[in-house]
Amino acid sequence: MERKEYSAGAVKLSFWFIEFRKVVELLHEGKNAEQIKSLALNENLFAAPTTLRANQIYHTVTGRIRALDESFIPLFTRSDLATQKLFALIAAMAYDTLFFDFVYEVIREKMILGTYEFSDSDVRVFFKDKQQQNEKVAGWTDATLVRLGRCYKTMLYEAGIIDKAKTARKILRPILDPDLVRWLEQNNMGAYVKALAGVR
Incomplete structure (x- = not known):
């Protein structure tokens, strides 16, 4: 990967x-x-x-x-x-490493913890962590981060992973087709299975 x-x-x-x-x-x-x-x-x-x-x-x-x-x-x-x-x-996540990290670190973690919802504060915490870890992200404006968070939520909503609530968004754990899981594992993309299935 x-x-x-x-x-x-x-x-x-x-x-x-x-x-x-x-x-x-x-x-x-x-x-x-x-x-x-x-x-x-x-x-x-x-x-x-x-x-x-x-x-x-x-x-x-x-x-x-x-x-x-x-x-x-x-x-x-x-x-x-x-x-x-x-x-x-998955293609959008593979194309954009930061988006992959968002799904893996925010959505997956929430599913593992069994909370099944996340809010704007979770998005802010994610970006704050990334700004501390990465010089490039540290240089982005707050407006850029807000737009990026909005974009991530829209993509997850359109993919059927979250609902469209205004405040806390519900996470809708997807049912992964066994053929999709097999294909991901055969292509060294097991991390994507974990990200979407919400497992360690």
């Missing part, structure tokens, strides 16, 4: 599940990255408001897909919707 440098880039990004699924399906049909990029930019594959946004969605979604071993593609196409959303979440 490759650990990338921490990034606040997620403030500009979304979960983009529908776009993720479209690209995976096109890859499954045999299209290559260049053909998909052409569809995204010339035929507005993602129904994006601008070419700039289409390009951003294309780069983010393909980056997330490349963060996983391509052997996930046939498994994704035959999985149910909930499992497909988990694949998209």
Whole structure:
């Protein structure tokens, strides 16, 4: 599992599940990255408001897909919707190390403790810890950290991991498909199983 440098880039990004699924399906049909990029930019594959946004969605979604071993593609196409959303979440976590750490250190810990909810103060504590551990994060503004926390909550909500409450968010422990668990373990991604299943 490759650990990338921490990034606040997620403030500009979304979960983009529908776009993720479209690209995976096109890859499954045999299209290559260049053909998909052409569809995204010339035929507005993602129904994006601008070419700039289409390009951003294309780069983010393909980056997330490349963060996983391509052997996930046939498994994704035959999985149910909930499992497909988990694949998209795992890809987002693999693409963004700080987001992975958030899920592993905040969501997983809450499930292990059996509290099954987290609040904005938990998000603040997570970022405060990271600022003490990492010079790059220490340089980010409070506004950036608030936006990053909001982005993480939105992605977890859209993946079906948390509810949309205004105050404390409930954590909805996902039911992991055995094929997904097996695939993660075979690809040295056992930490993702622990993160999503809430186990030590």
